[in-house]
Structure formats: C-alpha cells, structure tokens
Amino acid sequence: MKKQFATLCLATLTTCCFAQQNLFGEQPPLSPEVHSDHSVTFRLMAPKAESVQITGDFLPTQKVNTPYGEYDAPGIADLNKDANGLWTFTTKGSLKPELYLYNMIIDGVKVTDPANVYAIRDIANTTSIFLIGGNRADLYKVNKVPHGTVSKVWYDSPTAGMTRRCTVYTPAGYETSRKKYPVLYLLHGIGGDEQAWTELGRAAQILDNLIAKGKAEPMIVVMTNGNISQEACPGETSEGFKVPTMALPKTMDGYFEQAFPDVIKFVEATYRVQKDKGHRAIAGLSMGGFHSFYISINNPDVFDYVGLFSAAIDRQQQGGLDTIYADREQKIDKLFSMHPKLLWIGIGKTDFLYKNNADLRHYLDSKGFKYDYMETEGGHIWRNWRIYLTEFLPKLFK
Amino acid sequence: MKKQFATLCLATLTTCCFAQQNLFGEQPPLSPEVHSDHSVTFRLMAPKAESVQITGDFLPTQKVNTPYGEYDAPGIADLNKDANGLWTFTTKGSLKPELYLYNMIIDGVKVTDPANVYAIRDIANTTSIFLIGGNRADLYKVNKVPHGTVSKVWYDSPTAGMTRRCTVYTPAGYETSRKKYPVLYLLHGIGGDEQAWTELGRAAQILDNLIAKGKAEPMIVVMTNGNISQEACPGETSEGFKVPTMALPKTMDGYFEQAFPDVIKFVEATYRVQKDKGHRAIAGLSMGGFHSFYISINNPDVFDYVGLFSAAIDRQQQGGLDTIYADREQKIDKLFSMHPKLLWIGIGKTDFLYKNNADLRHYLDSKGFKYDYMETEGGHIWRNWRIYLTEFLPKLFK
Missing domain, CATH: 2.60.40.10 (Immunoglobulins)
Incomplete structure (x- = not known):
C-alpha cells in the first residue's frame, strides 16, 4: 500500500x-x-x-x-x-x-x-x-481572519461594444448575510489590468484585515480593466497567450471614462449594494487616478469618496473624447458644490507627477475646497499604492 | 504631453x-x-x-x-x-x-x-x-463566447474544524438569470489544490466553450481543496509563502470524504442550485477520483453522476477513518441499487493505476452494473484529464 x-x-x-x-x-x-x-x-x-x-x-x-x-x-x-x-x-x-x-x-x-x-x-x-511581516505589512499577509470572495466576472459594456472582465471582492459574510454593501471602484495604472490590485496591490488581504480589525467598513470592491481596447488581461481573451504590452491604444483618451457607467450599472444590478452617492467611492493609481479624477468630476453626483494615488492629473494624450477633459476647473467646482465627503490625495516625494498633484492642490486651496493629503517617501511605486489603500479604506462610508 | x-x-x-x-x-x-x-x-x-x-x-x-x-x-x-x-x-x-x-x-x-x-x-x-489550438484543444482556448465567473470562495467546514477555500465556476448568465443550476463537484489529484482544475485543467475554458456550443448544460462547478489539512492552496493561508509539498498529512485517510457534506451544504445554501440527486455530479482525477469514488459510495443517494479520471481505487494509506473504506463492495451494490444515471471511468493505457481500474470494472461487470468507459493513450497526465473532462461534461444533467 x-x-x-x-x-x-x-x-x-x-x-x-x-x-x-x-x-x-x-x-x-x-x-x-x-x-x-x-x-x-x-x-x-x-x-x-x-x-x-x-x-x-x-x-x-x-x-x-x-x-x-x-x-x-x-x-x-x-x-x-x-x-x-x-x-x-x-x-x-x-x-x-x-x-x-x-x-x-x-x-x-x-x-x-x-x-x-x-x-x-x-x-x-x-x-x-x-x-x-510586521507593522503595516501585516495587512498584506493572509491572516487567520474571515476572508472575502475574489471573483473574475464578465459584464456587458454596450458603450465599449464588448464584454469585459473585472475582479470583484465581496467581503466575508456577503454570501450568507442579506445586507446591502457600499462599493469602491478601484482602478489600476498604465500597463496594468483587472488583476493588478489583487496581485501586486494585495487588495483582498488589505480588505480582509482592515475589515476584521473593524477599521474598514465591509464593502464590495470592483477592480475594472482600464484599458478600454481590452476585453480582459493578457492570456484571458481570444487573443491567446500574447506578449503583454504597454503600447495599448485608447488608454487615456476619454473612452474608458465614457464607458464607466456600464460598470456601475452592472454592479448595481448584480450585487446587493447601496445605490447612492454616500455609498460609492472611486480611487485609482497613476492612470487609474487620472481615470478616477475625470470620472468623478464628470459625474459629480455619483461618488462621495474619491482617491487619487500618485495620480496623473493633466491630460496625457491628444485625440479622443475632448468633452471628458474640457472645462476641468468648472467641473471641479461643480463636484465640490455637491459636498463630496472625501477627496483623498497621496503622492510620493520623488514622484515625477508630484508637480502635477501640487498644481491641483493649489487650485483646490485657492477655492477653499477641502481634501485629505498624504505625502510619502519614494516615487511611483507599488509600495506607496499599498500604503495609500490602507490609509484610504478606513475613511470610507463612515 | x-x-x-x-x-x-x-x-x-x-x-x-x-x-x-x-x-x-x-x-x-x-x-x-x-x-x-x-x-x-x-x-x-x-x-x-x-x-x-x-x-x-x-x-x-x-x-x-x-x-x-x-x-x-x-x-x-x-x-x-x-x-x-x-x-x-x-x-x-x-x-x-x-x-x-x-x-x-x-x-x-x-x-x-x-x-x-x-x-x-x-x-x-x-x-x-x-x-x-485545433480539434479538442480549441476547447482549452479562451474563445469569443460568453464567459462564466470564477470565484475564490471561503466556506465553513465544521467537520474539518476550519474555514476552507474552494474555486467556484458559475456559468455565463448566472448573475442575471433567476434560474437554478445543477452542480458538479470537481476534485484534484495528490499535491494539487483548489486551483488545479482552473489552471492546468482549463476547466473554465472547457465549460465556457461546451456550454456555448450547447454541448454541456449550464452548470455550477465547485472545485474543492482535497487536502483536508490545508485551509487553502499554498500562499493563500496564514502559513504565508511556504514551499509547497506533496508530503501533506491526511490526504487519503477518510477525513476529506467525511467532511465533504459541509461543501455541499455551503453550496446549496449560497448559490441558486437544484438540490436533488439528479442535479448533482462528482468527479475527480487520481486522488480526486479516489475521493469521488468513496464519497459517492458512502452517500449513495446524493449523486446521480460520478466520474473517475485515472482514479486511485484501492485504499492508499493506513490509519484514519476505516468506516469510509469498509464494505466497499456492499457500498457499490447499494449505489447501483439507487440507479445512478452515470458512472464514467477514464484511464490511460500506460497509467500505473490501469490494473486498479480494471479490477473495479471486472467487479462492475460481474454484477452487471453499467458504466461508461474510455481508454486513452498515455498515462497519468493532465492531457488525459482535460480529455476526460470534455467527454464527461456533455453527459451530465441531460
């Protein structure tokens, strides 16, 4: 035997x-x-x-x-x-x-x-x-706490003209409770995809751990694919095992922002969620911060919480949908006229986008618009984005 | 810019x-x-x-x-x-x-x-x-067809005394339909874990493609972790990034089989499923075939469909829960007295478990118990297990 x-x-x-x-x-x-x-x-x-x-x-x-x-x-x-x-x-x-x-x-x-x-x-x-492990990095570990579910889900995006994949975190207890939950939309940077936040970002571990400690509200987190030309991340589409590239078309030209309401519509039709401004948040890193910024100012009545992690603020590409980027200051003013509960900005001291963010802060200061601000060591790196997520989550939906 | x-x-x-x-x-x-x-x-x-x-x-x-x-x-x-x-x-x-x-x-x-x-x-x-690609391997590709959702889900197993992770496939349309679905429990081999069938087995692609062609019924597939000492696969537990090992305790000693009803209970309480024998199937490869065999004969009123893919049939370890392995032939007789719709057996011609399976077939033949049988080239390899899955799925829930 x-x-x-x-x-x-x-x-x-x-x-x-x-x-x-x-x-x-x-x-x-x-x-x-x-x-x-x-x-x-x-x-x-x-x-x-x-x-x-x-x-x-x-x-x-x-x-x-x-x-x-x-x-x-x-x-x-x-x-x-x-x-x-x-x-x-x-x-x-x-x-x-x-x-x-x-x-x-x-x-x-x-x-x-x-x-x-x-x-x-x-x-x-x-x-x-x-x-x-130790200190904040204990939040990145799998600990003996209740674990949420991580799902790879496909949704229809009529605006993009395709079915697209996102990663959805539902908190521990979602399956058995009858509760409705708030939703954070969490966006990746250039070259990344709908797996970036759960892989390099340790988002599921951070959420499990902060929720277990009572420091973050149980919430659903929707991690979209911000490359509007892609159905899903490399290897998960009919293109097969193609070499991934950063040279994707249409990443920062307005089409992702335009199609974003399709994601919200899907999420609110599919999951047990609270469907009001006070229970929606959006945040992203780098290009995802850029997307979060323009999605929120173009939809000032949709999100009460906005997080910009090492965000690109200025328009990066020519061509595309001018309307998304036009009248930026008026749109910021409009956003603040609707009293969002939180605009959170994080940036590294040596980040090449530091000035970009400083310019935005100066504008906000000049208008007396309130925001939370965190400045960290280092530059445009995942270490900072994990830190920002751990700081941002406890401020949501309180 | x-x-x-x-x-x-x-x-x-x-x-x-x-x-x-x-x-x-x-x-x-x-x-x-x-x-x-x-x-x-x-x-x-x-x-x-x-x-x-x-x-x-x-x-x-x-x-x-x-x-x-x-x-x-x-x-x-x-x-x-x-x-x-x-x-x-x-x-x-x-x-x-x-x-x-x-x-x-x-x-x-x-x-x-x-x-x-x-x-x-x-x-x-x-x-x-x-x-x-080509022929059967086109079923292993991501094609332009509706895609199911793949989730990493944690469930309570009071019998095992821990929270455990499984991978769940829900077919395209699950989120939006109000339909109830049949369930296949799909089990991995020794050393594997709850990710084996979606990674090396291409289970999600095979299901998407067969369902899209109308060759398989839309179904939920639950891929458990068959190592009862583990909460989840390596890297996804509080043990951290530990070196994976095949030398796990309690893999084939009855405790996994004993705790299996906890999985079914969770699935039937959580998903929109059909909760009767005619809408439950269980199949597994190698050790997972062993598990499927003993789970089905110990619970003869639970599954109408059983698949043994290069299955270990004989008891492999001493110690553990003798009751699970005792009275095997009487249990087989009992299973067949309840008229299961399908016992499906697949084995490679050079598989070291060939004789093990032949002995089982001889017993079934001697009793006049019907089963489907497929013999393929080669041995104990993933190529065969993908083939067996593509052959088995179209026979379920018809």
Missing part, C-alpha cells in the same frame, strides 16, 4: 510537472529564507553557472541614463558560489516589513527564482516575491 | 517591475513562437551562457531509473547559439493541438522561459505554458 502511494506521488510528479528532482534528492535549496531578524538569504544551485546575481527593490537603487532622462533602477548584487556550486546572497541586515519583488540573473539572463514558486506578472515581466 | 506620457510609462516600468530593458531595445526575443504549421520556435538571449536546453511534454520522453522503478521522464533538447548569443530550438515538425508545459535549462538551472509570462505552478514547480 505504501509503495502504491509512493508510486501515485511519483507518477503525479514526473508526468505532469517535471518535478522528479524533488523526489530524488536534488530538491532546490530554500530561497528566499527570511531569518528571524528579517535579514533574507537567497540561494541558487548552479554549479555550471559563471555568474549569478540578484536584482530587487530591497537593494539600493542605481542611477541609469536613458533616452528619457536619468532614473533610479533597481540595484543588483552578486551571489557567491561555494565548492558545491551553491550560490548565496544575504541582505546586509534586516529588511523593513514590506512585499518585495526580485529576479535572479543567471549568466546574464534575468529569470524568476527557480526555488520560489511565488511570482507575479506585472505587465510583460514576471518577478519573484516575498513578504516581510 | 507626449513626453509626459512616455515618462508615465517609463516610471511605471522601471520602478515597479524592473522592465526597463523592454523600453530600451533589449526586449526579449519572441518565445515561444507558434508558426502557422504548428511547429514552434523557442528563443533565449543569453550571450554568456555555455548551455541552454529545453525540457517539455512535447519532446519524446526518456527512460530514467529511480529507487521506485523506471519511469518516462520528459525529454530534453539543446538550443543552438548564434553569433549574437541568441539560442534557438524549433520542434521537428508540427505539434498536435494541446496545452503544453516546458522549462528552459540555463547552464544546468531549470527556469521558466524568461520571455513567456504565462506560467503555471503545479505543486512545487512552475512551468511555462503554450497552447496549440
């Missing part, structure tokens, strides 16, 4: 996942290993490799010149090889609590860490991930 | 995903490239590598000796390097329509193809994937 069970394991391993190495002693070394002091060791077994490096957002950045100007590229560090061909790198001291991204570079080829099955696709790249 | 848009792209690329190479001309070569004749070229840019190989299930297998006996390991082929350091391999002729899995081996290190963002974790390994 035991032999048959071993055979069952063996057959499963070898024929469906090429994993025979795991069974016969060649299992990969533990990588990454997070030590109790929150230093981290990375390991790669590669006796034949001449060079193994690691690049990640926990390493000091390095200045790089590009045709578009200088920027801070993620740092690179060398792993050291021992006599058995095991390459190792340990961080200098502890890492702060955070979700980190990294890649290995084997003889010049950037790959995910072969010993780490946890990886996230971000646009056209896949990076390995790990999480150091 | 254009410059700011480029900067927005740049900032997004560089700070959150290390993708600067894509913007500055070093983009990876296209890999895999499926040609019009369905031959496939794989490419890897690695000027400093000494050796690049590929291993995948489209290559001829090779015999390998192990402590557990000889087995067919996936084949390996060499890529050829050109003067620029571009490594290339093209398959000898066309590949048959299928979902294929592969890895690159760079100087001895097995990695996913860095140019291909589409990869699937299977237990402790991650493999790159691609799909050759």
Whole structure:
C-alpha cells in the first residue's frame, strides 16, 4: 500500500510537472529564507553557472541614463558560489516589513527564482516575491481572519461594444448575510489590468484585515480593466497567450471614462449594494487616478469618496473624447458644490507627477475646497499604492 | 504631453517591475513562437551562457531509473547559439493541438522561459505554458463566447474544524438569470489544490466553450481543496509563502470524504442550485477520483453522476477513518441499487493505476452494473484529464 502511494506521488510528479528532482534528492535549496531578524538569504544551485546575481527593490537603487532622462533602477548584487556550486546572497541586515519583488540573473539572463514558486506578472515581466511581516505589512499577509470572495466576472459594456472582465471582492459574510454593501471602484495604472490590485496591490488581504480589525467598513470592491481596447488581461481573451504590452491604444483618451457607467450599472444590478452617492467611492493609481479624477468630476453626483494615488492629473494624450477633459476647473467646482465627503490625495516625494498633484492642490486651496493629503517617501511605486489603500479604506462610508 | 506620457510609462516600468530593458531595445526575443504549421520556435538571449536546453511534454520522453522503478521522464533538447548569443530550438515538425508545459535549462538551472509570462505552478514547480489550438484543444482556448465567473470562495467546514477555500465556476448568465443550476463537484489529484482544475485543467475554458456550443448544460462547478489539512492552496493561508509539498498529512485517510457534506451544504445554501440527486455530479482525477469514488459510495443517494479520471481505487494509506473504506463492495451494490444515471471511468493505457481500474470494472461487470468507459493513450497526465473532462461534461444533467 505504501509503495502504491509512493508510486501515485511519483507518477503525479514526473508526468505532469517535471518535478522528479524533488523526489530524488536534488530538491532546490530554500530561497528566499527570511531569518528571524528579517535579514533574507537567497540561494541558487548552479554549479555550471559563471555568474549569478540578484536584482530587487530591497537593494539600493542605481542611477541609469536613458533616452528619457536619468532614473533610479533597481540595484543588483552578486551571489557567491561555494565548492558545491551553491550560490548565496544575504541582505546586509534586516529588511523593513514590506512585499518585495526580485529576479535572479543567471549568466546574464534575468529569470524568476527557480526555488520560489511565488511570482507575479506585472505587465510583460514576471518577478519573484516575498513578504516581510510586521507593522503595516501585516495587512498584506493572509491572516487567520474571515476572508472575502475574489471573483473574475464578465459584464456587458454596450458603450465599449464588448464584454469585459473585472475582479470583484465581496467581503466575508456577503454570501450568507442579506445586507446591502457600499462599493469602491478601484482602478489600476498604465500597463496594468483587472488583476493588478489583487496581485501586486494585495487588495483582498488589505480588505480582509482592515475589515476584521473593524477599521474598514465591509464593502464590495470592483477592480475594472482600464484599458478600454481590452476585453480582459493578457492570456484571458481570444487573443491567446500574447506578449503583454504597454503600447495599448485608447488608454487615456476619454473612452474608458465614457464607458464607466456600464460598470456601475452592472454592479448595481448584480450585487446587493447601496445605490447612492454616500455609498460609492472611486480611487485609482497613476492612470487609474487620472481615470478616477475625470470620472468623478464628470459625474459629480455619483461618488462621495474619491482617491487619487500618485495620480496623473493633466491630460496625457491628444485625440479622443475632448468633452471628458474640457472645462476641468468648472467641473471641479461643480463636484465640490455637491459636498463630496472625501477627496483623498497621496503622492510620493520623488514622484515625477508630484508637480502635477501640487498644481491641483493649489487650485483646490485657492477655492477653499477641502481634501485629505498624504505625502510619502519614494516615487511611483507599488509600495506607496499599498500604503495609500490602507490609509484610504478606513475613511470610507463612515 | 507626449513626453509626459512616455515618462508615465517609463516610471511605471522601471520602478515597479524592473522592465526597463523592454523600453530600451533589449526586449526579449519572441518565445515561444507558434508558426502557422504548428511547429514552434523557442528563443533565449543569453550571450554568456555555455548551455541552454529545453525540457517539455512535447519532446519524446526518456527512460530514467529511480529507487521506485523506471519511469518516462520528459525529454530534453539543446538550443543552438548564434553569433549574437541568441539560442534557438524549433520542434521537428508540427505539434498536435494541446496545452503544453516546458522549462528552459540555463547552464544546468531549470527556469521558466524568461520571455513567456504565462506560467503555471503545479505543486512545487512552475512551468511555462503554450497552447496549440485545433480539434479538442480549441476547447482549452479562451474563445469569443460568453464567459462564466470564477470565484475564490471561503466556506465553513465544521467537520474539518476550519474555514476552507474552494474555486467556484458559475456559468455565463448566472448573475442575471433567476434560474437554478445543477452542480458538479470537481476534485484534484495528490499535491494539487483548489486551483488545479482552473489552471492546468482549463476547466473554465472547457465549460465556457461546451456550454456555448450547447454541448454541456449550464452548470455550477465547485472545485474543492482535497487536502483536508490545508485551509487553502499554498500562499493563500496564514502559513504565508511556504514551499509547497506533496508530503501533506491526511490526504487519503477518510477525513476529506467525511467532511465533504459541509461543501455541499455551503453550496446549496449560497448559490441558486437544484438540490436533488439528479442535479448533482462528482468527479475527480487520481486522488480526486479516489475521493469521488468513496464519497459517492458512502452517500449513495446524493449523486446521480460520478466520474473517475485515472482514479486511485484501492485504499492508499493506513490509519484514519476505516468506516469510509469498509464494505466497499456492499457500498457499490447499494449505489447501483439507487440507479445512478452515470458512472464514467477514464484511464490511460500506460497509467500505473490501469490494473486498479480494471479490477473495479471486472467487479462492475460481474454484477452487471453499467458504466461508461474510455481508454486513452498515455498515462497519468493532465492531457488525459482535460480529455476526460470534455467527454464527461456533455453527459451530465441531460
């Protein structure tokens, strides 16, 4: 019997996942290993490799010149090889609590860490991930709390002329309660898609944890695909397993904003939701902040809560629907004449959109329009967007 | 404006995903490239590598000796390097329509193809994937048909003493219709989890496509986690990003089977479903076939449709709940005394569980119990389990 069970394991391993190495002693070394002091060791077994490096957002950045100007590229560090061909790198001291991204570079080829099955696709790249808990980063972990449901849902968008996919979070208890819930529409940045907030944004974990602590109201969160030319994220449409690209048409030209009421209509017809301004919020990062800004000022009676996370404010593309972007200041005035409960703005000190946001704030200040403002270290990065989400959610629907 | 848009792209690329190479001309070569004749070229840019190989299930297998006996390991082929350091391999002729899995081996290190963002974790390994359409494999593609919703849902299992996650497929139209639907419970194999059928099994695509063609009834499909010691798949529990393992306790010792009514109770309390034997089905692969077999014979009045895909039939582990496995033949007799509409058995000709299934068939034959039987080429592999699903679904709820 035991032999048959071993055979069952063996057959499963070898024929469906090429994993025979795991069974016969060649299992990969533990990588990454997070030590109790929150230093981290990375390991790669590669006796034949001449060079193994690691690049990640926990390493000091390095200045790089590009045709578009200088920027801070993620740092690179060398792993050291021992006599058995095991390459190792340990961080200098502890890492702060955070979700980190990294890649290995084997003889010049950037790959995910072969010993780490946890990886996230971000646009056209896949990076390995790990999480150091503690402080705010505990909100990014799966904890022993009630969990909401995450669904990939398709809805009709007559305005866009297609069926489109969104990701919907319904809070723990939604299935069994008869309650109606408020709704947050949460939008991604350029190149991203309807999976960005649940993958890199850890949105489901943040919501589960804040709701369990009583710090956020139980709410439904609808994460749309902001690329109006796409039905869904790469790999999930009839285009097949196509290489993802940032060079998508019609991302910031008004058509997504124009079609947005189709999403709201679907959500309010499908889920048990509160259908009034006081129970609707919209927020987004970067391009999604741009979308949130123009959707809210063009529909001043729809959302009582608006969040701009490292938002592009100025129009970015020519062509498209001028009406969405016309008369911006009058539209802002109109929005505020309807007494929204919250306009929340977050931006990193070194974000290239800092001035863009400062200009908006100056306008709001000049008119005496109230808003909440948070300024963080660093620039246009997911670390900041996760922080902004954890700050924004507790202010909603109170 | 254009410059700011480029900067927005740049900032997004560089700070959150290390993708600067894509913007500055070093983009990876296209890999895999499926040609019009369905031959496939794989490419890897690695000027400093000494050796690049590929291993995948489209290559001829090779015999390998192990402590557990000889087995067919996936084949390996060499890529050829050109003067620029571009490594290339093209398959000898066309590949048959299928979902294929592969890895690159760079100087001895097995990695996913860095140019291909589409990869699937299977237990402790991650493999790159691609799909050759045509024939049955068109059912594995995302086509322009109405799409169902795929949800990650948590339910209480008082019998297991924990909250557990399952994946639920609801067919296109579920949200807007007021109809009640039949339910298929679809179970994974050893080492797998509640994501296996939607990832490697392409279950959502197969269901969307068969339902759109009118070949399968619109149905709800509930994909549980068959490892009763787990709350959910690796990375989705409070254990964090732990290395997945096949060495889980309590996988085939009766406790999963015992707790199964909790899933049914949750599903029937939560979704609009038809709650009678004629509208319930259960099927599973390998260990999931074992689970389906013992759940159905222990609950002879619950399912009218049972599918055993490369199922383990004999008890695999000692200890645990003897009552689940006791009196097997009497239980089979009882099941058939209640006139189930379908017992469906599928097995590969070289499957190590072939005899196990043949013994069951002999017993059924000796009693005159009817069943459907399909024998396919090959062994204990996902290719067969996708085939079995496409054959099984059209027979349900008719």
